[in-house]
Amino acid sequence: ASRRAIEAAGRQPGEIDLIVVATTTPDQVFPSTACLLQSRLDIHGCAAFDVQAVCTGFVYAMGVADNSIKAGSARCALVVGAETFSRLLNWKDRTTCVLFGDGAGAVVLEASDEPGILSTHLHADGDYASLLQVPHGVSQGYDAMQENAAFVEMRGNEVFKMAVNTLGRIVDETLEKNNLRKSDIDWLIPHQANIRIINATARKLRMSLDHVVVTVQDHGNTSAASVPLAFDAAVREGRIKRGETLLMEAFGGGFTWGSVLAKY
Structure with a gap:
């Protein structure tokens, strides 16, 4: 998802200077999933951290990245929402197990003079x-x-x-x-x-x-x-x-x- 977002934005991984990953189901207790993703993308040195707000996580991550760009601390942010909720399901509980799925999506936010996030x-x-x-x-x-x-x-x-x-x-x-x-x-x-x-x-x-x-x-x-x-x-x-x-x-x-x- 991250590679597709970076490609769609016409950027190279090395241009990313902030990574925010929204997830409730991290790969490990630590390091953060953002740091693990940073390594997989061969990106080095920029800030990378997770945000945990469950289903609102991606919206939270967008807010954090947007404010970082507006504050001048980042210019090109990778924002990801990713979950493996199937690991948290009791397959005998039909009130929950039939509702949830696994997936990942990503966007790239950049500093711009034109309106993007309002x-x-x-x-x-x-x-x-x-x-x-x-x-x-x-x-x-x-x-x-x-x-x-x-x-x-x-x-x-x-x-x-x-x-x-x-x-x-x-x-x-x-x-x-x-x-x-x-x-x-x-x-x-x-x-x-x-x-x-x-x-x-x-x-x-x-x-x-x-x-x-x-x-x-x-x-x-x-x-x-x-x-x-x-x-x-x-x-x-x-x-x-x-x-x-x-x-x-x-x-x-x-x-x-x-x-x-x-x-x-």
Whole structure:
């Protein structure tokens, strides 16, 4: 995914000066997946680190990279969302195992005088952690880790209600901060959690599903990879055109949520 993004941007790996990888399923406890990726791409010396915000991870990573470029600490950033969620699934629990998938997507962000990312909006509320979690790790629930029993636990109905309400608010916030109307958005690129949440967000925007990128039927919920995978599919299929205004939004465990408003 990273090599394809770098090639599509017309850049060489050596021109990348920041790598941000959004993942909940890192290759190792450490080093970071970003550092391992940096080595595989034969890139040396630039900052490389992971961001963990579950399904909102790619949106968080875009926000971090965008702010780094605006601050002048980077000029050409590789932003990746990658997951192997199949490793976290209890295949006897149909409330979760049928929903998730594995995947990776990447983009290259560069400093430019022309508008690209117009704004990013990132939020979290840890009080809701128990509604969607893997409650095991090296400090808590370590026995389950050793027994290969560290699985996703989700209270689906409660997550659905929170997701719909929260994504509605993030849409309003994004539009208000940019003095835009709902009709100004050409494409909605949502996190591919499930079609019910996607439909509810589209209704909030009063947007036809013809202008909502939906790929959940192809690869399920790939967590941090879902937004870049959907974006890539729409670009390759010729649906998204240069100059169009895109709203990317996501909601995930934590809870975390956020949006990216961009001009493609």
